[in-house]
Amino acid sequence: MITVDNIHKSFGDAKILKGISTVFDQGKTNLIIGQSGSGKTVFLKCLLGLFVPEQGTINYSGTNYSEMDEDQRTELRQSMGMVFQGSALFDSMTVEENVRFPMEMFSKKTPEEMRDRVNTVLARVNLENANDKFPSEISGGMQKRVAIARAIVMNPKYLFCDEPNSGLDPRTAILIDNLIQEITKEFNITTVINTHDMNSVMEIGEKIVFLKDGVKAWEGTNQEIFRTDNEAVTNFVYSSELFKKVRKMYQEEQ
Numbered sequence: 001m002i003t004v005d006n007i008h009k010s011f012g013d014a015k016i017l018k019g020i021s022t023v024f025d026q027g028k029t030n031l032i033i034g035q036s037g038s039g040k041t042v043f044l045k046c047l048l049g050l051f052v053p054e055q056g057t058i059n060y061s062g063t064n065y066s067e068m069d070e071d072q073r074t075e076l077r078q079s080m081g082m083v084f085q086g087s088a089l090f091d092s093m094t095v096e097e098n099v100r101f102p103m104e105m106f107s108k109k110t111p112e113e114m115r116d117r118v119n120t121v122l123a124r125v126n127l128e129n130a131n132d133k134f135p136s137e138i139s140g141g142m143q144k145r146v147a148i149a150r151a152i153v154m155n156p157k158y159l160f161c162d163e164p165n166s167g168l169d170p171r172t173a174i175l176i177d178n179l180i181q182e183i184t185k186e187f188n189i190t191t192v193i194n195t196h197d198m199n200s201v202m203e204i205g206e207k208i209v210f211l212k213d214g215v216k217a218w219e220g221t222n223q224e225i226f227r228t229d230n231e232a233v234t235n236f237v238y239s240s241e242l243f244k245k246v247r248k249m250y251q252e253e254q
């Protein structure tokens with residue numbers, strides 16, 4: 001569980017995050033949504049410890065980041081998995097080498113143990129027998145699976161995903177969303193996903209934090225988002241005709 005209390009982050013005179021508080025529960029897919037420039041990436045980077053807020057606190061499973069010593073911070077970083085936008089695989093490494101990389105950096109496993117673990121996580125993302133392929137030899141959806149396998153290889157407590165669906169067709173995007181949600185439940189991870197994708201909101205939005213101009217303008221579930229009258233949310237969600245129709249259907253059901 002991650003508890004965020006009143007965080008503020010500025011760059012020079014530009015105030016980007018203006019007092020955000022929320023809770024990201026363990027075992028849930030938590031989504032951060034909002035328009036371009038609303039501060040989603042800055043928020044995610046604060047959660048990753050890459051940016052330090054000037055004010056406010058972030059607690060990881062009850063421990064305040066700013067009160068952790070260096071060893072605790074190192075341990076925390078190693079308990080975080082990250083799926084970057086565009087997969088961010090190393091092109092010159094095979095799938096197996098990409099997935100093994102965090103273990104080589106941060107674990108003391110033997111080569112055999114690493115190989116077993118690589119095979120376990122590749123099987124979990126349905127990518128058996130892809131070990132020797134290079135990223136350029138596999139599809140975008142498969143690359144995302146490799147990125148997810150790499151993110152979970154160290155058994156993370158926290159999983160952060162930045163636009164995990166970008167560049168994927170809608171069907172593959174849903175498969176990737178479902179995979180992230182299954183893994184979140186199976187390993188009881190606190191997962192936080194930055195997304196623009198309304199399909200993701202509908203499919204896996206167990207908790208949604210809506211940012212507008214660096215402020216949390218709304219939070220709730222995917223069931224609630226289609227019923228809310230919050231104008232900022234409805235303007236964002238119903239910018240497309242499809243979602244206007246979905247809303248009408250929801251309202252007629254009630």
Ligand SMILES: Nc1ncnc2c1ncn2[C@@H]1O[C@H](COP(=O)(O)OP(=O)(O)OP(=O)(O)O)[C@@H](O)[C@H]1O
Pocket residue numbers: 011016034035036037038039040041042043
């Ligand atoms: N390192 C930085 N230095 C200065 N300004 C920054 C930095 N990182 C982000 N910003 C500014 O913070 C604001 C919010 O950016 P952020 O990347 O968080 O938006 P976003 O909601 O993730 O947008 P998008 O959906 O387009 O990725 C922008 O105005 C951006 O220019």
